[in-house]
Amino acid sequence: MSHITKTKTPFIDKKLLIKALDKLNINYSLEGENIITDRKDFYGYQKFILINGKYLFQHDSSATNSSYGWSGYYGSNWQKQFGDWKSVSEFIKAVTIEYSNQYKILQERIKELERLAEEKKIKEELERLRKEQEEIERKRLELIDNNKKLIKEKAKKMGYKVKETVKNGKVKMVLVRRTY
Amino acid sequence: MKEEKIIVIINEDGSMELETKGIKGPVCEDTLNELLEDIEEEVIETKKTPEYNQKVNVKNINKNINKIKRGK
Numbered sequence: 265m266s267h268i269t270k271t272k273t274p275f276i277d278k279k280l281l282i283k284a285l286d287k288l289n290i291n292y293s294l295e296g297e298n299i300i301t302d303r304k305d306f307y308g309y310q311k312f313i314l315i316n317g318k319y320l321f322q323h324d325s326s327a328t329n330s331s332y333g334w335s336g337y338y339g340s341n342w343q344k345q346f347g348d349w350k351s352v353s354e355f356i357k358a359v360t361i362e363y364s365n366q367y368k369i370l371q372e373r374i375k376e377l378e379r380l381a382e383e384k385k386i387k388e389e390l391e392r393l394r395k396e397q398e399e400i401e402r403k404r405l406e407l408i409d410n411n412k413k414l415i416k417e418k419a420k421k422m423g424y425k426v427k428e429t430v431k432n433g434k435v436k437m438v439l440v441r442r443t444y
Numbered sequence: 445m446k447e448e449k450i451i452v453i454i455n456e457d458g459s460m461e462l463e464t465k466g467i468k469g470p471v472c473e474d475t476l477n478e479l480l481e482d483i484e485e486e487v488i489e490t491k492k493t494p495e496y497n498q499k500v501n502v503k504n505i506n507k508n509i510n511k512i513k514r515g516k
Contacts, residue, residue: 271507407458408454408458415479418479418481422475424450430479434454434456436453438450439449440453443446
């Protein structure tokens, strides 16, 4: 004979727990670190209390699996008071699922933001390299123009006539002089 | 009448290739050096063409230099 026991996901984060409660449309109020729900049992409001870094759900033990009676004490519209989860176990199960879901959403959001940050980083790097390339290109054209100018001036001094053509990005200068 | 020609190619990266044609003897090298005088760039390769080793009529060279100086 074997036995398997599974504990619920510990509620260690207040923000995640609140998000889960919001998502499940559960009314609550905050009292310091504790979260007081509007679910009521024989001993009063059921609440999440922080103990040793975990939020534990405090309630009347008889409410764990009972899905009857409480509406009788506090009103006939049990759905208004308990939502879809009349028993504590059903309620905790729903909160656990949503708590885990909210954590997944957080993880996915982080991944998405990391991806966007990486894209932004890549874009910034690309922009930096483009500017670097533009600067190199500007210097290259400036140098070619300057060399052309110097060659022309010198060639003229040396008695050459200069004919210039440009083909495939290359400048061709033909310097000619006639001697006797 | 003799024609002296220098072909200058300025490549896209700014490097240059120069070649003389119709200039005989070592003077062709001097001519290129003179042309490149104002361009501060290192020469990484030189190659002698057959014309480099051809004999030069010194008398004619002097005559030509004088004509150039006079701007003819």
